[in-house]
Amino acid sequence: MDFHNKKVLITGASRGIGKATALAFAAKGAHVGLNFKSNLVEAQKTLQELSGEGHSLFQYDVSVKADTKKLVDDFIAHYGRLDILVNNAGIGIFHAIDEVDFDTWTQAWDTILNTNLIAVANTCYWATKVMMQQGGGRIVNVSSRGAFRGEPVQPAYGASKAALNSFSQSLAKRLAPHHIYVGVVAPGFTDTDMATEALTPEERENLLRESPFQRMAQPQEVAHAILFLASEGAEYSSGTIIDVNGASYLR
Incomplete structure (x- = not known):
């Protein structure tokens, strides 16, 4: 997969899957725009780790409607085109229906849907306008195993x-008629810093037992699937959802 001089925008790119994806694109010759919300220190660290040149930081909160347009406009002002958009930014909040009060319940739904769905839809809207004008592009959205098996x-x-x-x-x-190809990667539990911090030793052991590999996904493995869907030659895979869960959930 060669992404030489491709202009790639990744949301939620300072850590975890976003960071691994940025590193992978940069290693293949892409110019990468790293979007992050607030963690400037981590974003700068990631930027410094990228191989090659032509990479930039874009600090915008995609859960804010106006920021999605500003992000895409800023990216285009800097790079002139947008070849690949990776929507990776997402959030999870504990809100078990039998344990939380109603205010916690409704706030969790509002926050999660706004960040994981509406923000992606809005970012795609503005990116699509650009891609249609330039004659095409690729969008890869990061989903989850939880979309299929449920999240109690x-x-x-x-x-x-x-x-x-x-x-x-x-x-x-x-x-598709506009030569814009859209794919989805659905990881299982991925071994990122953020995930590790949130797990107790018992929870981690339970997760390891879910897969016959007896381990969690590595961020680089998720990034590999993202790069495939964004690559030339994968056009007929548009609409595909790639599971990266180590056979822990089969559908």
């Missing part, structure tokens, strides 16, 4: 990712 203590998270899958496939159908 984070039902809004599972629902947001299921909706993201449907949204992505709707775009794949609508945008």
Whole structure:
């Protein structure tokens, strides 16, 4: 896969899957725009680790409607075109229906849907306008295994990712005539710093037992699937959802 001089925008790019994806694109010759919300220190560290030249930081909160347009406008002002958009930014909040009060419940739904679904839809809207004008492009959205198997203590998270899958496939159908190809990667639990910090030793052991590999996904493995969907030659895979869950959930 060669991405020489391709202009790539990745949301939620300072850590975890976003960072691994940025490193992978840069290693293949792309110019990468790293979007982040607030963690400037981590974003700068990631920027410094990217191989090659022509990479930049873009600090915008994609959960804010106006920021999605500003992000795309800023990216275009800097790079002149947008070849690949990776929507990776997402959030999960504990809100088990039998344990939380109603205010916690409704706030979790509002926050999660806004970040995991509406923000992606809005970013795609502005990116699509640019891609249509330039004659095409690629969009890869990061979903989750939870879209299929359910998320008992984070039902809004599972629902947001299921909706993201449907949204992505709707775009794949609508945008194919415009040479814009849309794919989805659905990771299982991925071994990132953020995930590790959130797990107790017992929870980690339970997760390891879910897969016959007896381990979690590595961010680089998720990035590999993202790069495939964004690559030339993968056009006929538009609308595809690639599971990266180590056979922990088969559908």
